[in-house]
Amino acid sequence: MHIIKNLADLSAQCRSWHNDRKSICLVPTMGYYHAGHEDLMAYGRTLADKLVVSLFVNPTQFGPAEDLASYPQDHERDARIAESHGCDVLFLPEAQDMYTQDHATWVEVPKMAKVLCGVSRPIHFRGVCTVVLKLFNLTQADFAVFGEKDWQQQAILKKMCEDLNVPVKILTRATVRENDGLALSSRNVYLTPEERRQAPAIYAGLCAARNLAAKGERNAKKIKDLVLQEWAENIPLGRLDYLTIVDPHSLESVEYLHNDALMACAIRLGKARLIDNILLPACGSQA
């Protein structure tokens, strides 16, 4: 595995692979790998001749009061993990190279970026779209893999690529969870033991919603009320950021479930802001 830090070197390497008719899969990450990242890499490895993993804690997707400075990092361990998954290039750029002093261009999908996480993180998806499009341009990747825990992110990135004719195929992977259901996240390290004890109730609540929908409940408000009640009982330390039911593709809010819908949430638990989601089946179908 080569570690590349320089943007021009990454472009040159990927151009030479393309000249040799090798396909490229990109797995963009912010590091501090857990089994969810490993699943993205292992899957990416199966898709193309060459696997590029980028590791960059992208400053432009963090708000001023967010955890950019304290975001967990361990590059040596991450490099070992990427290599163990057959990664060909680990791209580790510096922030001043990704964003020069005079950087002035932003990529936005405003309608989809102002809902769900966008309400409390207004600049987040602008930063994500901009950095991911830069990575797509640098690598000219044929495939890219993202996790479904960040459902809104992958939906927005697919829309960006569709609208801007970016020739990459975006694939997604199911959320990897702890045995007790908690979605894996690099931010889980922020949880105290008591917060960690309460955190699995987030997914348990979403599963209760899925069961209610599978039994035929169509009213989004009734489904949300059940979840809120379960969370109030089981996550007393939690502070709700949002709980909402939306169309899985457009992210538009849904009041009655005529088609498959997505229930998505964010909950603050101590220093951590945890997100999760679940697909609610359309009438009659089983999840």
Ligand code: PAF
């Ligand atoms: O999901 C992430 O880790 C980040 O948002 C991404 C896609 C690497 C962009 O910085």
